[in-house]
Amino acid sequence: MDRFVSFRTGSRTSFGLLTEDGIVDLQSDQDRFGSMRQALQDGALPLLAEMGAARGADYAHEAVTLTIPVPDPEKIICVGVNFPDRNAEYKDGSNQPEHMSLFPRFPRSFTGADQPLIRPPESxxxxxxxxxxxxxxxxxxRIPEDQALAHVAGLSLCNEGTIRDWTRHGKFNVTQGKNWDRSGSIGPWIVPFTDPAQLADIRLTARVNGELRQDDRTSRMLFPFARIISYVSTFTTLMPGDMLVCGTPSGAGARMDPPRWLAPGDVVEVEADGIGILRNPVADEVS
Structure with missing residues (x-):
């Protein structure tokens, strides 16, 4: 399984192929792609996989810090309430929604794999x-559903970290609760998407300090992947490097009685079949 990463080492930022031996740096003077976003725009993941396989690792794993896989996307759009049990968690007597709930997140609100999720002093x-x-x-x-998956280059994982009380500050939006700096994570890598079967029935889980908190399958999503792409592309042009974050199962800390919030020292692991594990510790913001 090819795994493409974006990373920094010292003052240098780059992207490459993660191998057992380390990271193959695929951004260099002799290569044609200046960024992961450029490589996606040119449909170059297969070529980059060949290039990476033919070269040795440039950096040891421990010599780099992983960033979000596309550090400079034009947009990140998230889907809310996309699993059946999530709607019931709200206990408001509402029917399953006819249309999906959407909100934007800014790249700065995410960090990479193994980097701390930041709890702010405000909440x-x-x-x-x-x-x-x-x-x-x-x-x-305006992508038809039956053509939607052809627009997907790869898959990744997200811990869509949220400051819950700030999602209720406004009447009609959750944006301010969803965009605290480094409150969530995306990564650790991009797995190339080559077959619709990759998305058919993925088991998706979250563990906090080893305790299983979320566990569901993508076959149960209210709005399947192709429909998300089609619907979002109706009102905005999807561009290479854009990321669509597709909804979370029931079991988040806010829905427990009493709620169980993340605290410094906790470790959260998001795992999905065929993609991998996204692991992050939790830390308080340092002024």
Whole structure:
């Protein structure tokens, strides 16, 4: 399984192929791609996999810090309430929604794998949400559902960390609770998408300090992956490097009685079949 990463080492930022021996740096003077986003735009993941396989590792694993897989996306759009039991968690008597709930997140609100999720001093209510990420590889607008998956270049994972009380500050939006700096994570890598079967029935879980908190399958999503792409592309042009974060199962800390918020020292692991494990510790913000 090819795994493409973006990373930094010292003052250098780059992207490459993760191997058993380390990281093959695929951004260099003799190569044509200046960024992961550029490589996605050119449909170059198969070529990069060949290039990486033919070269030795440039960096040991421990010599780099992983960043989010596409550090400079034009947009990140998240889907809310996309599993059946999630709607019931709200206990408001509402029917399953006809249309999906959406909100944006800014790249700065995410960090990479193994980096701490940051709890701000303004609220202790840092929560976790395990989600699958679609990384767009082909531009599209008003994409029919039966053509939607052709626009996906790869898959990744997200812990869509949320400051819960701040999602209730406004009447009609959750944006301010979803965009605290480094409150969530995306990664650790991009797995190339080559077959619709990769998305058919993925088991998605979240563990906090080894305790299983979330556990569901993508076959139960209210809005399947192809429908998400089609719906979002109706009102905005999807661009290579865009990331669609596709919804979380029930079991987040806010829905427990009493709620169980993340605290410094906790470790959260998001795992999905065929993609991997995204692991992050939790820390308080340091001024």
């Amino acid at each position: 202790p209510q840092l929560d976790y949400e395990a989600e699958i990420v679609l990384v767009i590889g082909q531009r599209g607008r």
